[in-house]
Amino acid sequence: MRLLYTLIYVLLIPLVLLRQCWRARRDRRHIERLAERFGWVSAPAKQKKRLWLHTVSVGEFLGALPLIHQLLQRDDLELCITSTTITGSERVRNTLGDKVLHSYMPYDLPFAISRFVDRLQPDALVIMETELWPNTLAVVGRKRLPSVLINARLSERSARGYGRFAKLSAAMLSHLSAAAIQQQADADRFTQLGLVPAKALVTGNIKFDIRLTDQLREQSQQLANQWNPSGRRQVWLVASTHNSEDEIILDSLSKLREQGIGADKLLLVLVPRHPERFDRVGELIHSRGFSCVRRSAQQAPCAQTDVVLGDTMGELMLLYGASDIVFMGGTLADVGGHNFIEPAVWAKPLLGGPVLYNFAEVSRLLIEAQALKITPDAEAIAAEVKRLFADDSARVHAGQAALQVAEQNRGALARTVAVIERFI
Structure with missing residues (x-):
C-alpha cells in the first residue's frame, strides 16, 4: 500500500512542480527554496541533542509557541x-x-525524507496536531528515531477519511512512539484506526x-485607542474568513447600518485567513458601498x-486585544x-457559525459556559452583534x-513536555 502511495506521489511530482511554477508568476516565493522540498538542506554540526518539530502552517506554529519557548530553555537541546x-x-x-534551525518540510517521498533526516540528524521527530504522512513516519521509524504526535485531534470526519485507507492508516500509526492527544474522544478514534492504546495519552490542548x-x-490598548479615540465606538473583529464568508459578514453589517448603528458607533475589522484573498476582499468591501482602510497602510x-x-499577517492576537x-x-x-x-484569553465575547468540527471540544466548553453564541446566517449574526453592542454587561x-x-483548561x-522528554 505504501509503495502504491509513493508511486502515485512520484507521478504527481511534475504536476506539483507545474503548479508551483504557475503560482510563482505572481509570487516567486513558490519556487524559492524548492530544493528543501526534496530534502536538500544544510545543517551545522550537532553540538546538542536535536529535535525536529513540524508545524504545518501559521496556526500550528503559533499553537506550539509556548512549547517551543519552554524547550528553548534547555541547554542540551536545539530545535x-x-x-x-x-x-x-x-x-x-x-x-x-536564528534561535532555531528552519526548513520547509520535504515532500512525503522516501528519498526526500531520508535525505533530509541524514543531513539534519535529528534525535526525535515531534509533529504538531495531525499532520501525518506515511513515508515520513516509515523512514523515521526505519532509522530508529522516536516520533511523537502532540496536541493531536481527530474529528469524526477526518477519522472517516483515514478509515477509507485502513491498512495504510494502521501501518502509519504503528510507527508513532506516542501520541499526546487533546481529548478522550480523539484518543478513541486514533485507537480505532490502529494506534496502540498504550501510546494514546490524553494530555489536553x-x-x-x-x-x-x-x-x-x-500594544493592543494603543491600537484600541486609535480605533476608538472617542470612547463611543465598539470594534467588531471577524477573524480568519474564507471564501463565501465575507459576503455573509458584509450582509450582516448592512443590516446593522439599516438599524441605525453607524460607522461612528461600530467599526468592522475583517481579516481574511489567506493573504492571496486580501485584494479580492478589499474589492468586495468597496463594491458593497462601504468605506475601508487597510491595516497594512497604518492609517487610522x-x-x-x-x-x-x-x-x-501575524497580528491576530494584537487585533483580538483591541476588539x-x-x-x-x-x-x-x-x-x-x-x-x-x-480571543477567549483576551476575555472577548465570541460568535461563530455552526461548522465547528475542528474545534468541537473547545466550542462545546465555550457554548456551555455561554461564552460562544452560534449564529448561522447574516440575520442571526446581525442580531447577536446588536445585542452585545447594546448590552455592556452581556x-x-x-x-x-x-x-x-481558558484558565480552567490550562x-x-x-x-506534553513530559511526554516529549521521555524520548529526548
Whole structure:
C-alpha cells in the first residue's frame, strides 16, 4: 500500500512542480527554496541533542509557541522547525530568527525524507496536531528515531477519511512512539484506526496555555485607542474568513447600518485567513458601498470608516486585544473553524457559525459556559452583534466566561513536555 502511495506521489511530482511554477508568476516565493522540498538542506554540526518539530502552517506554529519557548530553555537541546506553507515559514523566521534551525518540510517521498533526516540528524521527530504522512513516519521509524504526535485531534470526519485507507492508516500509526492527544474522544478514534492504546495519552490542548505579555497588552490598548479615540465606538473583529464568508459578514453589517448603528458607533475589522484573498476582499468591501482602510497602510480609521481590512499577517492576537466582539471565521464555510482560545484569553465575547468540527471540544466548553453564541446566517449574526453592542454587561459576562474556560483548561503544556522528554 505504501509503495502504491509513493508511486502515485512520484507521478504527481511534475504536476506539483507545474503548479508551483504557475503560482510563482505572481509570487516567486513558490519556487524559492524548492530544493528543501526534496530534502536538500544544510545543517551545522550537532553540538546538542536535536529535535525536529513540524508545524504545518501559521496556526500550528503559533499553537506550539509556548512549547517551543519552554524547550528553548534547555541547554542540551536545539530545535529544527519545519513548515509546509510560505506563511508558516515566514512566521517561524520572523518570530524566532536564528534561535532555531528552519526548513520547509520535504515532500512525503522516501528519498526526500531520508535525505533530509541524514543531513539534519535529528534525535526525535515531534509533529504538531495531525499532520501525518506515511513515508515520513516509515523512514523515521526505519532509522530508529522516536516520533511523537502532540496536541493531536481527530474529528469524526477526518477519522472517516483515514478509515477509507485502513491498512495504510494502521501501518502509519504503528510507527508513532506516542501520541499526546487533546481529548478522550480523539484518543478513541486514533485507537480505532490502529494506534496502540498504550501510546494514546490524553494530555489536553496546549493552546489553552497561551499567555499574554505586558508588551502585547500595551500594544493592543494603543491600537484600541486609535480605533476608538472617542470612547463611543465598539470594534467588531471577524477573524480568519474564507471564501463565501465575507459576503455573509458584509450582509450582516448592512443590516446593522439599516438599524441605525453607524460607522461612528461600530467599526468592522475583517481579516481574511489567506493573504492571496486580501485584494479580492478589499474589492468586495468597496463594491458593497462601504468605506475601508487597510491595516497594512497604518492609517487610522476615521469616524466614517466602515471597515478596516486586516491585510497583514501575524497580528491576530494584537487585533483580538483591541476588539470588543469577535466572530471566528471558518465556521460558516465547510472549514471546521479556527482557534477560539486566543480571543477567549483576551476575555472577548465570541460568535461563530455552526461548522465547528475542528474545534468541537473547545466550542462545546465555550457554548456551555455561554461564552460562544452560534449564529448561522447574516440575520442571526446581525442580531447577536446588536445585542452585545447594546448590552455592556452581556459583553463582559460572555468575555469573562470565555476567559474562565481558558484558565480552567490550562496544564496541557506541562503534560506534553513530559511526554516529549521521555524520548529526548
